[in-house]
Amino acid sequence: MGVSRLDKFYRRLLLTKLFIGGWGTPEDLKRIFEFRKIIGNRERCRSLVPENYPVYINKTEDHSDCQIHNGFFFSPLEHLVPGILPPEAVKARFQFIVPKRWKKNRSVCIHLAGTGDHFFWRRRTLMARPMIKEAGMASLLLENPYYGYRKPKDQLRSSLKNVSDLFVMGGALILESTVLLHWLEREGYWPLGMTGISMGGYMSSLAVTNWPKPIPLIPCLSWSTASSVFTTGVLSKAVNWTELEKQYAINSVYEEEIIKLLEYCGADSFKMNTEVVVGSEDGGVGDRIDHLLSSHVNTDGMNLDSLRKSLRAENTLHEKKTDTTKYCRPSLHKESISFMKGVMDECTHMANFSVPVDTSLIIVVQAKEDAYIPRTGVLSLQEIWPGCEVRYLNGGHISAYLFKQNVFRQAIYDAFNRFCLKYPNQH
Template sequence: MSLTDRLYRQFIYTKFFTKGWGSSETLFRLLALRDALLQNPQQIAASKGSVNISESRSHDNYEVHTGNFQSPLAEFHPGFLPKESELAQFQMVLPKSWPSSNRKPICVQLAGTGDHRYWRRRKLLAKPLATENGIGSILLENPFYGVRKPLGQTRSALQHVSDLFVMGLGLALETAALFNWCLEQGYGPLGITGISMGGHMASISSTFWLKPIAIVPCLSWSTASVAFSQGVFKDACTWQVLEKDMEQASKIRDSGKIRSLSDPVLPSAAQGKGKPSLEALTFMLELMDTFTHLSSFPKPHPDSSIISVVAKDDEYMPRTRVTPLTEVWQNCEVRLVAGGHIQSYVVHHDSFQKAISDAFDRLPANATLHATN
């Protein structure tokens, strides 16, 4: 148990999902799009965007390029992303010296909860990877974050539960577009990583890429449902609003299209003011598992190199009574770091960096060639 995780959450007053689950129409459309993409993952793998590099800066031993492109989710599936999120924005951190002329590794980094803009990922991971490991990074701004944050949203507090699923689909399409652009520019092999929510988004995005890549989810696991049903993050949800919005929930719950793939210990009844009822908590579990459980997605390419870094005492992403990641992805190595979620996020970036470097090193020798075919 991590006392730091529990204490930290008590000092964060931002509440999530202040406008409820999202409309039943949006949830049904998301399910339909997700199912269509699962039946034909090539749709995501073939995603492309017209990338514009708007600014470039050179430093002593690395370069920084800032760019943007129209999100494929906005271009081909309009109506999901808010207007402010339609333009995907990223920053690219590249080493001045590559491992070799035909090996220019690039790792896409997705943002965790509260990680707006680029400075944190750039300073803590991208610059060390570029200068010490010869690995470039693309720091993609999540939909609903930073300059892509919709009007009316407070900081990182998504207003609807459905916004999280829109973010995930947007990132999967945008990551594939960036991968394809990298290959066109002569970069490779490719990889993806993220911490906390970014780690899980990276895992989901990786499943739609049909070629070998390095996959390094950090401080995440096989499903996001545990974060909202039994982790300390559960208390950040606006359950009073979600309870009142159960009419919207009932339409999709009664459709038979959602189901739980986890078995956490849930309370038998409401736990007091501001706490969720068993009905609302069960629906949250079912909805989150339906949209985020990795067993619902394709497996990564068998030659992909997967290393997961998890915290021993993680109270944000507990791993009890849920499917082990190694059961979903049998070729995944799991590395354990000491401490809870918050402590690990602060002090274990060297472990994340090492895992990323190792994952790239383990890719087959022909991964760069394979990626271009």
């Protein structure tokens, strides 16, 4: 199956680069990977978010068919990994769109934002308001960290500055979704489910892996890992590889320490093939010292001080040459791509997280010719979540997003109906 020409064309219209700041600091990556080990295991993080975590409603708008409640709470990630979130993102904001007339149950679906989906209007217009009319179903729209009111001042539009920002976003949304699910349960809503389109599909999938109960999940236009998105998909062309390669070459911590923290080792895991530059054709520092001593041993007027200066100069030149050689090594781009796959799989691969409690409640909607979310070379969701359903649409990522919102909504209704039939007495 080929890839969509529209996807490729649309990508060319986007001129901004991703990850212009690089990988993120090694210290932040280490903290994120350590925290991933906790939230990747549902049992280990049961007590991370209290069931009575405070949530506030600060404004309510009345409409003909619904009420729109604007609310907020403070991200649990700030308490658990202090300082990892930018200050603007600590306060989590949401809109809760509730029908004035329920058709059956008081169903609520949480929608997480896709790439570029700032604030709430897009999800409210394309998904939430139609769901009020079609199914009498409420929607809760959570604003992603790094988007809308939660966007850092130095971030350009939707382009995350660092690779680590994506992982921070994921960790925050897992915990924040748990806060909202607990709150909705306390308020008496049932059944509850989660969905998202593109990046929102990934994030909703991650969130559901952490929820300790059966729950409908409808990830649309997403797959099992984000690694292929940034290494082989059309978005890989938007990645600032120049800066990433430079940082990877100059700072040995990424290659020597961060790699050791990567635990994902599935059948599609990355394989590092780093060529370590041991020395140059001219020999090592020791060889150059021998050369200096032999060349200067019979030189008239050569004293110990001048010899030491010459040695220091040669050492400096060698170090500079080694750094340059390391930065310009032919394998650097390949190594950087492999490292990207490694860190992405560590924090976004569904096989690195707990399996949702009931995979039969998962309906995945995928585009057959999606150039943004490559499925080749990575584990399928059916392999990771046996029992889930995958529905395929003709066309690519962009055409599905523009013209298939009704298909996404139908998948939501089907998953919720499936839940009600299977767990009629759970609430």
